[in-house]
C-alpha cells in the first residue's frame with residue numbers, strides 16, 4: 001500500500017502517519033507540497049494520502065492558494081478512511097553553538113506563524129521565511145550553516161538535520177496546537193485496519209444564509225466545525241448514538257456530502 005505524505009523526512013505529517021499506522025505495513029511517498037496530495041489521489045498515482053486537515057488554533061487548513069481542503073473534499077470524490085490527532089511541538093532550532101539572541105531570521109512551514117501566534121508577536125523583529133514543510137525548513141537551515149538563521153520543526157527533526165534546540169516549544173501554553181490528520185482516498189479504495197478509537201461519520205454541509213460563523217461548537221453531543229474561509233461549509237462529525245436531527249433541522253441544508261465512516265484515534269474527549 002502506497003501513502004503520499006508531505007516530505008522531506010521528519011515532517012509532523014510523517015511522524016503522525018507512522019504513529020497512526022503501526023499495525024500495517026505501507027510505503028510512504030513524499031510530496032513537496034501539501035497541495036500535491038489531492039492531485040496524487042485524483043490521478044491514481046497513489047491510493048491513499050495523509051493530510052493535515054484541521055488544527056485547534058487555526059481551523060481547517062488551506063493549500064498555498066488559499067483553497068481550504070474541506071472545500072476540495074466537498075467538491076471532489078474523496079473519502080476519509082482514518083484520522084488521528086497529534087499535538088504539535090514546534091521547537092526553535094539553530095546551528096550548533098548558536099544562541100537564541102543571535103537569531104534574526106526563521107524558516108517555518110506556512111502554518112507555523114498562525115499556530116505559534118504569541119511567539120511571533122513577541123519576536124516581531126524576526127524575518128520570517130516560509131518553506132513548504134517544517135522538515136524542509138530544518139533541512140534548509142542546516143544547509144545554510146548560518147548562526148543567525150533558525151528553523152521551526154520538532155526537536156527530533158532538528159536532530160535528524162544536525163540542528164540544536166534553542167527553545168523546546170514555540171507554542172504558548174494557551175495555544176495548545178492539536179492537529180487532526182486524515183487518511184483519504186477515492187471512495188472505491190479498499191482499506192482494512194483493526195478498528196481502534198472512536199467510530200465517526202463526517203458530513204460536510206453547505207450552510208447557506210448563515211449570518212454568524214462560529215469556530216467549533218457542540219450541539220446535543222454533535223460536534224460542529226465551521227469553515228473560516230468558505231463561509232458556507234460546515235463539518236459535522238457524528239458519533240454513535242448522537243442526536244443529529246435537531247442540528248439538521250436548524251440549518252438550511254442545500255447539499256450534504258458524506259466523507260465516510262471511519263475510526264478516529266486520540267480524538268479529544270471535549271469534542272464529544
Ligand SMILES: O=C(O)C(=O)Cc1ccccc1
Pocket residue numbers: 006010011012013014052088109111112132133134135179
Ligand atoms: O510541516 C510539516 O511538518 C507538516 O507535516 C505539515 C504541517 C502543517 C501544519 C502544521 C504543522 C505541520
